[in-house]
Amino acid sequence: MLRRPSPEHASAAAQLARARRPGRVRPFTVTGGRTGAQLHLGAERLVSAVDDAHCGRGLSPEEYAIYSACAASQSIAEIGAATGLPLGAVRVLVGDLAKAGRVVVHPAASEVSKVALLERVLDGLNRL
């Protein structure tokens, strides 16, 4: 087996790789050119459509696709998979929909104590 090279060498290689990384995906017109959401939404963050007759109205096709995709709570990643929109665009549009009261963004796991969260996850895994 090949031995792992020293971290110093690896670090230089990683820096080089980062320096050469391709540019971020260009802003999408569907988001009005914006690429950053005000609140960071991790790919695992759950979103639910607000079940109210007016909430699905007056939305752009992309917003409506997102609204429809999270009728039952779905993660940002699942909404991306369901709509075919890139995660960056989903984040921005979910941020807009949340501000407008059309969808609810569920609490981030970081709002819970880390130890309590890990214990709950471990308990859950032990029951499977």
Next chain:
Amino acid sequence: MVSIASDQAVPTSATTLEISTKLVIAGGFGVGKTTLVSAVSDIPVLGTEAQMTEASVGIDELGLIPEKTSTTVAMDFGRLALEPGLLLYLFGAPGQDRFWFMWDDLVRGAIGAIVLADTRRLEASFPAINYFEQRGDVPFLVAVNRFDGRLTHPLDQVREALDLDPAIPLADCDARERADVLAVLRVVIRHALNAELNS
């Protein structure tokens, strides 16, 4: 009830608040990340998985890995419901070096990471191990995937070859087997819990 920022929609009575968290599955190209995720996921693995073209086969030295016909070129993921209101997502990190820029975003907020390794091409796991070692803020372990159910090298030899810190757990699993993968998930969560309690 957890409070949320005032500029967000207020949950209606119909919405039950849920918490979700994630683990990242990293490792080299073709090491079995998607297999591992699908072994435990409640849902079919989702994401962008493109069939490799002949051109990229050459670039990625696909010939070194027998019977591999496609790989993850974006990221794929699965989900486990652990209890009502608590979901665990498993995200497979893109294996090729040219997708490294996606990692920081994916790893942000992760409660832990699994670096999956193939002893036939151990060097494919070096970048992922280096990445988590250098970050230092995401507890991780290395899991050797027993391809065809066999462990080709003893784990102590693997640990030596990886120059792995004694504090980093090293496990082996058959990434196709749900029970094996669940055991690895428990080890990484216990490791994260210990790290958190000792911090």
